[in-house]
Amino acid sequence: MALIGCSLWPIGNDDGEKIMVEEEIDEDDVEVIEVYISKGRLQCEDESGKALSVTEMMLQQVGVKSYSSECGVITGVMPPALCGTTTLRINVHGIDERKLPKAEMIGFKSVESFEGKQDYEIVSCD
Secondary structure (H helix, E strand, C coil): CEEEEEECCCCECCCCCECCEEEEEEHHHCCEEEEEEECCCECCECCCCCCHHHHHHHHHHCCCCCCEEEEEEEECCCCCCCCCCECCEEEEEEEEHHHHHHHHHCCCEEHHHCCCCCEEEEECCC
């Protein structure tokens, strides 16, 4: 089965305008990897931070489909306990491995980038 997707990834015409580009993706060839980005939640401000739908939309805007979305927290490190500083909450998305460079350009990282004792676990999105 082949799916057709559209992307506004930086392809422009002679006038410098962005144009839609159709890209054929064979779902059987997709190798899903997990990427993450900071939720941006601040300590002492539980309602702050980006919702999963926001970071999923960020991916879609650069032509990256999210196959799964979950909330997580980075483990193995302790952040300073200080109101207003960023927590270790992250948003985790499953994407096509071939799209990793596009995701990285907007701030996402592969979960494989965790080093040493640092890792992550999936948690409730509350």
